[in-house]
Amino acid sequence: MSSFQRVLTAAIFCVITGVAMIGASAPVHAQATQAAQSQPLRQILVQGNQRVEADTVLSYLLLQPGVPVDARSVNLSIQTLFATGLFSDVRIENRGDVVVIYVQENPIINRVILEGNRAVDDDAINEEIQAQPRAIFTRARVQADVQRIIEVYRRAGRFAAQVTPRIVELPQNRVDLVFEISEGPVTGVRRVNFIGNDSFSDRTLRRELVTVESRWWRFFSTNDNYDPDRLEYDRELLRQFYQNQGFADFRTVSAVAELTPDQEDFYITFTLDEGDIYTFGDVSVETELPDVDPERLVQYLSVRSGELFQGELIEESVDTLNFAVGATGYAFVNIVPNISRNREDRTVDVVFEIEEGPRVYIERIDIVGNTRTLDHVIRRELELVEGDAFNRSLIDRSQGRVRRLGFFEEVEITEVQGSSPDRARLQVAVTEQPTGELAFGAGFSSTDAFLIDLSISERNLRGRGQFLRFRIAASSRREQIDIRFTEPRFLDRNLAAGVDIFSVRSDFITEASFETQSTGFSLRAGFPTTRSTNLGLQYTLRTDDVVVFAGANQALRNQAGSRVTSVMNYTLRWDRVDNPIEPTRGFRAEVAQSFAGIGGDVRFVSTEITASVYRPLFWNFVGSLNLNSGFIMGWGGDSVRINDRFFRGGNSFRGFEIAGIGPRVVVRDTTTGRLRGGDALGGRFYAIGTAEMSFPLPLPEQYGVRGSLFTDFGTLGLLDDDDLIAEATPGSAFTTDDLSLRVSSGLSIFWDSPFGPVRFDLAEALVNETYDRTEFFRFSTRTGF
Structure with missing residues (x-):
């Protein structure tokens, strides 16, 4: 064997021997480690805690004395301690049979301070956030509260709001939590547009929405601020509107809100799919x-x-x-x-x-979010009470009734499981909105000249749902001061009751050489008899002063003086139109009767009837027919005083001046034989009809201009015998009372101008008497600011 082979053999032997020794020693080391880990735990120590008791910390642990420590128990114990929200840091150190728990407590919130909030008060924000004095401070909760505050401002129409949290450290591990708020401008609605609406104009559809376009005079309104939740409600209103017009397949494809380039307003665009009429x-x-x-x-x-x-x-x-x-x-x-x-x-x-269906009863009804409105004001609108059978249709109707109060931005009724399967709880969640209003009005017309109107009203007085209004109005023809109070649910029944106190001065010098001053009060009540009919009752006690000016004839001079009128009346209304402001389909009818003579100096019975029918014609043309009539008669030997008679003309009969038709003091021209009119006397009977066709004018829809072609026809007359004066001699004054027919026809133009609604009437009297007072043009406007 060569030397190289011997060296290689020795090296291989050493490697094999080393591996064998490592393999033999590994089990021994593992056994030793396992023995150390399986050693029973003798003691658990807690360090770093200041407010939290050690026993409280130990209660959250999965480690127990006498039980060996393992990694799983340690990890779960750390997670459990963090989940309590009491600690910002947790460490567990294993020292054989002793475990040490190191904790660092989260601070306690001393105060929650809001800075920079002017448009939204502190209470509205504090109701939304979780951070409260003496609560535990955690960064996660603070960030969640920041988002909640931003959402509050979004609902208020301020999408540029920014919130920065800041803490001020105090002794004893306490902090002051400060939310620095930059509110930003109000994000309004610059324009509401519609795409795909072939059957109805943009203007018609805008009237169906709760959201309105921002205008400078709407500074008391909140519905001109962009609100995503309100936008969803508007989609539902559009669906209801179209389905009530026969469009069974209608759907809102999209509702998109786009911020304007100046970041101040939104453009809202509804894309519609109308479908066919069914x-x-x-x-x-x-x-x-x-x-x-x-x-x-x-x-x-x-x-x-x-x-x-x-x-x-x-x-x-x-x-x-x-x-x-x-x-x-x-x-x-x-x-x-x-x-x-x-x-x-x-x-x-x-x-x-x-x-x-299954038998389910309502166990409890909870009302939340009503920071101002009293609970019973909301509960009385609900069509269910505790103990009633669960009924989905009644719940939906109750939600609509609460929303129609006009006190809340949002209303939602949700069902929650009760204490047993056959029990359910209802939660009525509402969001309050402002209900007070200070209104200034100014206007001009060809009849009243300049007029002003100031009113202060509250629709939800002291959260009780009551209405209170104080109003002052003045024009060249009329001065009025009145106070109106209404309790919509008198004695907690579906009965509206109220009282009016008024003082009204009316000037008829130009038309009839007299003026009146009426001062008194009215007590009224009203209630629905069916879903579409309503009955109103009213008692009025007033003092009427009639002043007749020099130069008036004997028939008018007999009317001068002061008398007390005590009158009881009722009004029955039947309304089945599709839109209360601009109806296109349906009908209205009203019957009103008055009885005077329960005390006082005046005795009469009066009846007035009004009926209107609306039908769509073609394109956006709408046809309507309106008929109204009235009759008044004295009883007990009394004749009807001039201030209680009917005067017609102006807006009630276009083409004629106010009090331009009917009985009049006239003089016969001795040369031509024609009658020349003087003072109007009014009449005890009238019957007037109007046939009208309204249509949009060929102008851009955003101008809000529409027109109508009309024909007015009718008569007025029937004086008492005491008021009739015969023609004594040629050229002497006498009275006319012939109930002759009058007819006029013309064009009306309506314009929703930036300054308020403007109306122009151009009418020609086609059939009239020579002593009638006609007019070709009438103009009126009015605005609020």
């Missing part, structure tokens, strides 16, 4: 409940085959079926309207399926 097809009710006749239930439905599809009629029908089936003894039913569209003939078939 009518109701087959309508039926299906149920397997005994003692329930489906064919009989169909008769109670608001849905009728062949009529225009309206989503609200389906909801009304569900409510009706709930009531009808409940009357037969089934308090727990599920009513599901199954809708199937026939796209070829554009009809919607509706099948109302009724089945008995």
